[in-house]
Amino acid sequence: MINLAIVGPGLLGGSIALAARHRYRVALWARRAEAVTELEAAGIGDRASTDLRSVVADADLVVLCVPVGAMPALAREVAAAARGDALVTDVGSVKAPLCEQLGAILGGRFVGSHPMAGSEQTGLAAARADLFADAVTIVTPDARTELSATAAISGFWTALGCRVLQLSPGEHDEIVALVSHLPHLLAATLVNTVAAKNAQAFDFCGPGFRDTTRVAGGPPAMWAEILGTNRDAVGRAVEALIENLREIVRLLDRDRPMTDFLTLAKAQRDRLRLPKTPHA
Amino acid sequence: MINLAIVGPGLLGGSIALAARHRYRVALWARRAEAVTELEAAGIGDRASTDLRSVVADADLVVLCVPVGAMPALAREVAAAARGDALVTDVGSVKAPLCEQLGAILGGRFVGSHPMAGSEQTGLAAARADLFADAVTIVTPDARTELSATAAISGFWTALGCRVLQLSPGEHDEIVALVSHLPHLLAATLVNTVAAKNAQAFDFCGPGFRDTTRVAGGPPAMWAEILGTNRDAVGRAVEALIENLREIVRLLDRDRPMTDFLTLAKAQRDRLRLPKTPHA
Numbered sequence: 001m002i003n004l005a006i007v008g009p010g011l012l013g014g015s016i017a018l019a020a021r022h023r024y025r026v027a028l029w030a031r032r033a034e035a036v037t038e039l040e041a042a043g044i045g046d047r048a049s050t051d052l053r054s055v056v057a058d059a060d061l062v063v064l065c066v067p068v069g070a071m072p073a074l075a076r077e078v079a080a081a082a083r084g085d086a087l088v089t090d091v092g093s094v095k096a097p098l099c100e101q102l103g104a105i106l107g108g109r110f111v112g113s114h115p116m117a118g119s120e121q122t123g124l125a126a127a128r129a130d131l132f133a134d135a136v137t138i139v140t141p142d143a144r145t146e147l148s149a150t151a152a153i154s155g156f157w158t159a160l161g162c163r164v165l166q167l168s169p170g171e172h173d174e175i176v177a178l179v180s181h182l183p184h185l186l187a188a189t190l191v192n193t194v195a196a197k198n199a200q201a202f203d204f205c206g207p208g209f210r211d212t213t214r215v216a217g218g219p220p221a222m223w224a225e226i227l228g229t230n231r232d233a234v235g236r237a238v239e240a241l242i243e244n245l246r247e248i249v250r251l252l253d254r255d256r257p258m259t260d261f262l263t264l265a266k267a268q269r270d271r272l273r274l275p276k277t278p279h280a
Numbered sequence: 281m282i283n284l285a286i287v288g289p290g291l292l293g294g295s296i297a298l299a300a301r302h303r304y305r306v307a308l309w310a311r312r313a314e315a316v317t318e319l320e321a322a323g324i325g326d327r328a329s330t331d332l333r334s335v336v337a338d339a340d341l342v343v344l345c346v347p348v349g350a351m352p353a354l355a356r357e358v359a360a361a362a363r364g365d366a367l368v369t370d371v372g373s374v375k376a377p378l379c380e381q382l383g384a385i386l387g388g389r390f391v392g393s394h395p396m397a398g399s400e401q402t403g404l405a406a407a408r409a410d411l412f413a414d415a416v417t418i419v420t421p422d423a424r425t426e427l428s429a430t431a432a433i434s435g436f437w438t439a440l441g442c443r444v445l446q447l448s449p450g451e452h453d454e455i456v457a458l459v460s461h462l463p464h465l466l467a468a469t470l471v472n473t474v475a476a477k478n479a480q481a482f483d484f485c486g487p488g489f490r491d492t493t494r495v496a497g498g499p500p501a502m503w504a505e506i507l508g509t510n511r512d513a514v515g516r517a518v519e520a521l522i523e524n525l526r527e528i529v530r531l532l533d534r535d536r537p538m539t540d541f542l543t544l545a546k547a548q549r550d551r552l553r554l555p556k557t558p559h560a
Contacts, residue, residue, distance in 0.1 A: 206396035
């Protein structure tokens with residue numbers, strides 16, 4: 001059986017452990033002893049420890065599941081403690097700067113991953129074995145990455161139920177700026193705009209407002225870090241959106257062009273691949 | 281039993297008929313004979329007809345469930361055909377201009393309503409008896425409205441399962457510009473911005489993007505009409521949002537203020553009253 005080491009038992013790390021059981025021997029590292037106790041009480045993974053060295057020493061595959069800013073320091077410890085042929089990946093939401101840093105530390109056996117799963121909930125308590133069912137995971141090799149590492153990591157995510165797609169780290173960051181970071185910033189800005197204009201308005205929300213703003217319930221510090229790390233692409237995405245908003249406001253009194261604009265949006269929205277399982 | 285006449289058997293009209301059965305004797309008017317056949321086949325309402333006069337003649341309560349632009353002409357027919365003491369309401373998403381028009385036609389027995397229910401789906405096939413369960417309905421009397429009409433119409437929506445709130449037509453339009461019309465325009469603009477910047481990005485959507493853009497799947501012509509009818513308030517809401525977006529983009533490289541901004545949004549989002557039943 002393949003030895004899997006998961007570094008960081010949050011929503012993603014915990015869900016990977018649940019999805020990987022029966023197929024992998026799963027060891028988890030947590031920074032806090034309370035988290036280890038929680039993992040053991042929940043029966044998640046085959047073993048858990050605060051000692052990173054013991055968790056990764058015999059690992060065939062190490063998955064870094066900590067916030068983006070905490071990755072490099074842990075990657076250095078993994079590089080020192082793991083076998084030289086252990087493959088390493090991460091689940092960070094921004095890839096270009098991170099893959100550069102982690103690749104420099106870990107070499108060709110590292111390849112970046114971004115499972116596009118999760119919810120506004122966080123922490124081990126929200127972990128689910130089916131979090132990755134039908135989710136997209138983007139794998140982001142660069143010039144340094146060994147082909148065999150890309151193949152093995154892609155196979156790992158496929159085994160967990162993901163659809164695996166491949167992009168360069170830079171392409172990844174441009175695309176998630178559009179489909180993840182921009183929507184997050186928009187949702188938060190929408191909530192704060194309504195609050196500033198008329199806080200009473202929250203009493204009149206329908207399901208549309210709730211869905212449009214759901215992601216704004218996500219963890220603030222984590223998202224501030226993600227947005228900051230991808231600031232250039234996010235900034236460009238926001239500028240493009242503002243430009244389009246300015247144009248569309250001019251169509252408010254022109255029924256036909258506005259209908260055309262909404263028809264185009266509907267056609268593209270209707271083509272989105274919908275998940276087989278409803279995600280929270 | 282109270283005689284209820286529903287003018288227009290779409291998602292809202294059909295759902296009202298389903299929610300009101302057993303409690304009201306329900307007659308429905310549809311413009312097309314095929315829609316009458318569909319109503320009869322589905323067993324929705326006690327009777328259905330394309331003859332507006334026969335549908336509203338004995339009504340105690342008439343609910344106009346047609347697009348905003350079609351309301352005044354039908355209201356004139358209702359005024360001519362219904363009893364003088366029949367109460368009339370509508371389900372339009374914009375209230376100030378509509379209540380002015382309909383009040384002029386129908387007098388003090390008219391009071392505007394806006395049930396904040398529905399989904400991106402449309403038509404009778406999407407109608408559900410529980411569409412109004414725990415939904416907010418805003419009732420919008422003005423100076424012309426008789427108090428007894430407001431009370432009776434509020435009671436009607438309460439009987440259907442709604443939480444009823446009251447606003448003036450103008451307050452209503454300001455508030456729904458923020459919590460309904462702005463989110464709709466944003467969702468459509470987000471979809472079209474992504475399409476223009478990088479259509480490949482749609483292949484990488486997670487549940488966040490799907491939820492944030494769900495309302496963009498709504499009927500384009502209906503929404504163009506709603507947005508145009510409420511253009512002043514929508515324009516102000518968009519301007520406020522753009523201003524806030526411009527400010528927040530400047531915080532992308534400042535972790536602490538961005539975290540504060542997202543924390544404020546999360547706190548407000550987390551306080552939103554969530555529905556008892558998941559709405560589509």
